[in-house]
Amino acid sequence: xxxxxxxxxxxxxxxxxxxxxxxxxxxxxxxxxxxxxxxxxxxxxxxxxxxxxxxxxxxxxxxxxxxxxxxxxxxxxxxxxxxxxxxxxxxxxxxxxxxxxxxxxxxxxxxxxxxxxxxxxxxxxxxxxxxxxxxxxxxxxxxxxxxxxxxxxxxxxxxxxxxxxxxxxxxxxxxxxxxxxxxxxxxxxxxxxxxxxxxxxxxxxxxxxxxxxxxxxxxxxxxxxxxxxxxxxxxxxxxxxxxxxxxxxxxxxxxxxxxxxxxxxxxxxxxxxxxxxxxxxxxxxxxxxxxxxxxxxxxxxxxxxxxxxxxxxxx
Amino acid sequence: xxxxxxxxxxxxxxxxxxxxxxxxxxxxxxxxxxxxxxxxxxxxxxxxxxxxxxxxxxxxxxxxxxxxxxxxxxxxxxxxxxxxxxxxxxxxxxxxxxxxxxxxxxxxxxxxxxxxxxxxxxxxxxxxxxxxxxxxxxxxxxxxxxxxxxxxxxxxxxxxxxxxxxxxxxxxxxxxxxxxxxxxxxxxxxxxxxxxxxxxxxxxxxxxxxxxx
Numbered sequence: 121x122x123x124x125x126x127x128x129x130x131x132x133x134x135x136x137x138x139x140x141x142x143x144x145x146x147x148x149x150x151x152x153x154x155x156x157x158x159x160x161x162x163x164x165x166x167x168x169x170x171x172x173x174x175x176x177x178x179x180x181x182x183x184x185x186x187x188x189x190x191x192x193x194x195x196x197x198x199x200x201x202x203x204x205x206x207x208x209x210x211x212x213x214x215x216x217x218x219x220x221x222x223x224x225x226x227x228x229x230x231x232x233x234x235x236x237x238x239x240x241x242x243x244x245x246x247x248x249x250x251x252x253x254x255x256x257x258x259x260x261x262x263x264x265x266x267x268x269x270x271x272x273x274x275x276x277x278x279x280x281x282x283x284x285x286x287x288x289x290x291x292x293x294x295x296x297x298x299x300x301x302x303x304x305x306x307x308x309x310x311x312x313x314x315x316x317x318x319x320x321x322x323x324x325x326x327x328x329x330x331x332x333x334x335x336x337x338x339x340x341x342x343x344x345x346x347x348x349x350x351x352x353x354x355x356x357x358x359x360x361x362x363x364x365x366x367x368x369x370x371x372x373x374x375x376x377x378x379x380x381x382x383x384x385x386x387x388x389x390x391x392x393x394x395x396x397x398x399x400x401x402x403x404x405x406x407x408x409x410x411x412x413x414x415x416x417x418x419x420x421x422x423x424x425x426x427x428x429x430x431x432x433x434x435x
Numbered sequence: 436x437x438x439x440x441x442x443x444x445x446x447x448x449x450x451x452x453x454x455x456x457x458x459x460x461x462x463x464x465x466x467x468x469x470x471x472x473x474x475x476x477x478x479x480x481x482x483x484x485x486x487x488x489x490x491x492x493x494x495x496x497x498x499x500x501x502x503x504x505x506x507x508x509x510x511x512x513x514x515x516x517x518x519x520x521x522x523x524x525x526x527x528x529x530x531x532x533x534x535x536x537x538x539x540x541x542x543x544x545x546x547x548x549x550x551x552x553x554x555x556x557x558x559x560x561x562x563x564x565x566x567x568x569x570x571x572x573x574x575x576x577x578x579x580x581x582x583x584x585x586x587x588x589x590x591x592x593x594x595x596x597x598x599x600x601x602x603x604x605x606x607x608x609x610x611x612x613x614x615x616x617x618x619x620x621x622x623x624x625x626x627x628x629x630x631x632x633x634x635x636x637x638x639x640x641x642x643x644x645x646x647x648x
Contacts, residue, residue, distance in 0.1 A: 220603045220604075
């Protein structure tokens with residue numbers, strides 16, 4: 121469709137404009153409040169904005185690369201996220217083959233199934249086949265110490281990092297009448313809503329945050345940030361209805377669901393970080409932490425968004 | 436260095452980054468092109484590669500691992516990687532049959548301008564202990580070239596990536612931490628220096644009580 125490329129370029133152009141404005145604000149704030157690099161909030165803000173440039177450029181290239189680009193990008197994100205998650209598990213020598221197969225067998229098969237569009241198998245492959253097979257592999261090694269913990273950790277790692285994350289590229293396989301050839305924009309919609317919800321929660325929280333919403337899990341999250349972030353992300357999503365198959369109000373409602381799932385995804389992943397006594401999942405994305413720190417909200421919203429769209433929009 | 440050796444070296448570094456996303460933490464020294472003896476814990480065949488990967492390119496070219504000749508001269512491939520890619524300082528570990536003095540070989544490499552990477556435990560640690568007792572070589576080398584600073588390097592997690600006897604590495608995040616430099620004091624005894632070096636290295640481990648984390 122001819123409209124696809126112009127819509128994608130318009131969206132990327134819009135995001136680029138926002139980043140230019142954000143960089144300008146970051147520059148002014150740094151000149152005024154942190155000329156010697158001493159204000160850690162400002163320094164972190166600028167590190168985050170810079171990392172956003174890199175992430176948006178990668179995303180943009182992947183989107184322009186179409187199906188292949190998106191598949192490769194998310195397969196790599198799954199790999200990097202699984203690597204971070206596995207680092208924190210209590211796995212032992214006896215889990216070696218189970219873990220190796222998670223990385224080098226289960227992950228490629230899951231993305232391969234999505235590539236060939238086999239919905240009946242990719243939607244159950246991990247929860248049925250991988251979840252039964254991996255404990256068997258681990259049990260065959262005969263080490264029973266913390267067996268249940270180890271199996272549960274490995275399964276949860278696959279669920280979050282591979283199964284959930286792979287539902288983002290799976291959006292490409294939905295056949296929505298009148299929306300043929302534009303599915304990449306559905307992914308763009310999901311990512312923009314989730315990430316703008318994260319950013320806006322951060323901004324609202326920094327500006328007006330007073331009451332902590334989950335002090336045990338995430339001390340930086342506030343009620344004001346939550347309400348402001350979710351509502352403004354809803355507006356962002358509604359304003360993007362023209363790139364989706366949804367009406368204005370449908371886009372707003374779906375954005376609400378996406379933003380809420382994203383928020384709770386962030387909370388769940390924070391709970392795991394607190395449990396393991398770490399602040400970030402990794403260090404690969406400057407200012408943000410690891411891949412999971414950036415993906416936590418996406419992985420929780422992607423499967424729900426996928427199934428809602430599939431149920432109501434795919435005949 | 437030949438072009439092929441360079442390509443193989445780059446491929447090894449890329450592979451190490453892909454599997455471990457390794458990050459160098461320069462706690463006690465800066466990554467400057469100063470001549471040094473890096474001494475590290477040894478739990479995996481990949482230990483040297485990980486240190487090599489986090490060194491900036493300039494430092495990497497002059498850093499030579501000290502390794503057992505018996506292992507690295509075994510096959511043509513190992514010989515190529517050991518000699519041409521890593522430019523290893525090969526020493527004969529067998530006291531009975533060896534002709535040269537390993538300390539002299541290492542000192543000569545230092546005199547040639549190289550930095551050394553060595554594993555003073557002498558062999559891979561496969562026990563539950565964080566560190567095996569150091570061999571005396573570290574002390575003798577320090578005495579032989581007292582001007583060169585010795586930097587402790589803690590490698591974290593690589594033993595989980597590829598435990599002994601496994602063929603396939605599991606991707607896990609690793610870190611390599613560089614501590615503050617040590618020099619042997621004029622009057623310091625062998626036992627005192629070795630104890631000091633061991634505790635300097637151990638203090639970089641995240642599992643040590645009261646260490647950096």
